[in-house]
Amino acid sequence: MLDINFIRQHAQEVKEACINKQLDSSIVDQLLVVDEERRKLQLTVDDWRKQSNENAGLIKQELAQGKQVSQELVNRGKSIKDELKKIEPELAANEARFTELMLAIPNVPTADTPIGSDESFNQVLREEGKIPQFNFPVLDHQTLMEKLDWLDTKRAVKIAGFRAFFLKNEALLLERALLNFALDSMREQGFTLLSVPTLVKAEAMLGTGYFPWGQDDHYYTQDKQILAGTAEVALTAYHQNELLREKDLPIKLCGISPCYRREIGAHGKDTRGIIRVHQFNKVEQVVLTIADEDETRRWHELMLSFAEELLKQLGLPYRVMAMCTGDLGAGQRKKYDIETWFPSQNTYRETHSASYFNDFQSRRLNIRYQAKDGSIKYVYTLNNTVVASPRLLAAIIENYQKKDATIEIPQVLKKYF
């Protein structure tokens, strides 16, 4: 959520943000109309309330003087109440609409975000690591894993449907090693480790900015809870409705959780292998900083570097992408994706996503802090992947395959076996 004052003063800029993010820009004008109406109604209601308060004060005076309460004042109070009963629901309805529109206004992308409608506008910032050369025909991770009895998708699909899978034997050990490696690395960076709830309230989805836009991308329970697509939801909402202290910032959280995604817009994509699945495990990093964009940008780079360092230690080639406006989430100001090399596809595939929001999420979640000068501000939030499995597991398997279709274990993971 943006500050309404900012929207009023930068309406054009916000509209452009809508357009560049492939969203409806007419809601900005709708919001401004509702906002104006809201302030008018508020003034009227305030005035009636003032009269009501004054009237009650007069009755109080009479009582204090030991007089009888005059019927005139009581009647006047009643008629004021009637007026309020008429106009207050109007204000409430207007406010509901106002909130709804406010929650639908996206964040404005940074000046250094490439403008574009789809992934073809994303920019390659750099490529890191050495792409492995194989002197034998390269196999994809599904073939390799099935040969080793590491993966069973046939039975999984029978039981759980399309995009389901069983990891078996050493594949499971390798996944466990990878996740433990990720958690240990973040702990070394001073992050607080958490296992997080993945069954969350709509409030948390709205608060992190996944809703209202991404409602179709998520699963719901019969108790109206949502299966979160990432631990970011619980981690970012962890301090919801709290007033923090500047000395406690930055807050560095690292969570592990299963993640659920409907992949509703990805029919027919990545049907082979376990790159795109409905349920996977992920270690995620979230940081809350002071309300300063330079500071948040510094953390953005830092969090990116934490993920890069992991990939370097794992010996995986990757590239860093600057995501264009069309690929930004509604709440995001700037986003980097890391794409890791997949030999069987002869290309890089997304394995990490690092974004920052300024106070977009914290306004929705009401996470504030008292600054050193005593003022109250909203924190700035950021997040990035640490490791997502099985996608990164598949990358390891493909990059570390040998001629006999066995897999070498990355040096850094050996101690976790």
Next chain:
RNA sequence: GGAGGUGUCGCAUAGCGGUCAAUUGCGCUGGUCUUGAAAACCAGAGCCUCACGGCUUCACAGGUUCGAAUCCUGUCACCUCCGCCA
């Protein structure tokens, strides 16, 4: 699932129909004082407004009343005991 209790401004507490923008302690910010700090004292900490001023707030949503933190109803959360399950 059954019975009872609790939910007040960052934290903790007082208040139980008008004297409550709300008590007190701690913490925080600014000021006075001080070489500096501490202590002490003063001021401040929601929204609208340039300001004057107004409105709001006592878990949330309704209701009763001229008037509600205070009474009533519902919801949510937490605590205690019993039951059930891991």
